[in-house]
Amino acid sequence: DAGITQSPRHKVTETGTPVTLRCHQTENHRYMYWYRQDPGHGLRLIHYSYGVKDTDKGEVSDGYSVSRSKTEDFLLTLESATSSQTSVYFCAISSLAGGNNEQFFGPGTRLTVL
Amino acid sequence: AQSVTQLDSHVSVSEGTPVLLRCNYSSSYSPSLFWYVQHPNKGLQLLLKYTSAATLVKGINGFEAEFKKSETSFHLTKPSAHMSDAAEYFCVVRSSAGANSKLTFGKGITLSVRP
Numbered sequence: 218d219a220g221i222t223q224s225p226r227h228k229v230t231e232t233g234t235p236v237t238l239r240c241h242q243t244e245n246h247r248y249m250y251w252y253r254q255d256p257g258h259g260l261r262l263i264h265y266s267y268g269v270k271d272t273d274k275g276e277v278s279d280g281y282s283v284s285r286s287k288t289e290d291f292l293l294t295l296e297s298a299t300s301s302q303t304s305v306y307f308c309a310i311s312s313l314a315g316g317n318n319e320q321f322f323g324p325g326t327r328l329t330v331l
Numbered sequence: 332a333q334s335v336t337q338l339d340s341h342v343s344v345s346e347g348t349p350v351l352l353r354c355n356y357s358s359s360y361s362p363s364l365f366w367y368v369q370h371p372n373k374g375l376q377l378l379l380k381y382t383s384a385a386t387l388v389k390g391i392n393g394f395e396a397e398f399k400k401s402e403t404s405f406h407l408t409k410p411s412a413h414m415s416d417a418a419e420y421f422c423v424v425r426s427s428a429g430a431n432s433k434l435t436f437g438k439g440i441t442l443s444v445r446p
Contacts, residue, residue: 321377
């Protein structure tokens with residue numbers, strides 16, 4: 218998976234609790250992304266980062282925040298988890314953005330909010 | 332604006348028969364197009380991408396796709412299916428070259444391969 222790890226791989230939590238997912242890369246790529254995957258929706262972008270401390274919102278950012286204090290780590294936080302945030306979360310990285318530059322994906326984190 | 336339509340949510344073929352997974356796109360600009368594959372409980376892996384150098388693009392594992400601008404299509408094909416091809420396939424479009432341009436994913440096609 219192109220030097221990308223995600224932790225935890227599985228998590229079950231309760232509504233209203235905070236949750237942080239971690240993406241770690243060893244490729245020194247500039248761009249990092251968080252997606253969620255839901256049946257019938259494909260992958261949808263939550264947030265992305267174009268450098269240390271530089272982040273921006275994607276199409277489904279409500280209820281999520283991110284931080285990137287180091288090139289290799291990109292954290293996704295659910296401030297107060299809701300059942301609608303039950304999903305599989307994927308991190309992706311790319312060295313360049315735009316055009317035909319592909320993104321490389323991590324193995325995913327399966328989050329269940331009860 | 333950009334979008335991707337994968338009309339078939341599920342395709343089933345017999346091993347050794349051809350595979351056709353359809354993708355149509357909408358883009359305001361000259362698009363970049365990708366096909367990704369996701370095996371069960373795995374991340375996404377790039378199969379191939381359209382780079383505008385050639386309309387027929389060859390990818391890994393014997394897959395190829397043809398870019399047809401007049402039909403706004405980028406269908407994925409393989410001459411002979413293997414059991415290991417059973418997976419979910421995503422067509423993806425990016426409609427600009429800018430650094431902040433985003434990928435838009437189709438909803439995915441589940442490919443089943445019968446023995």
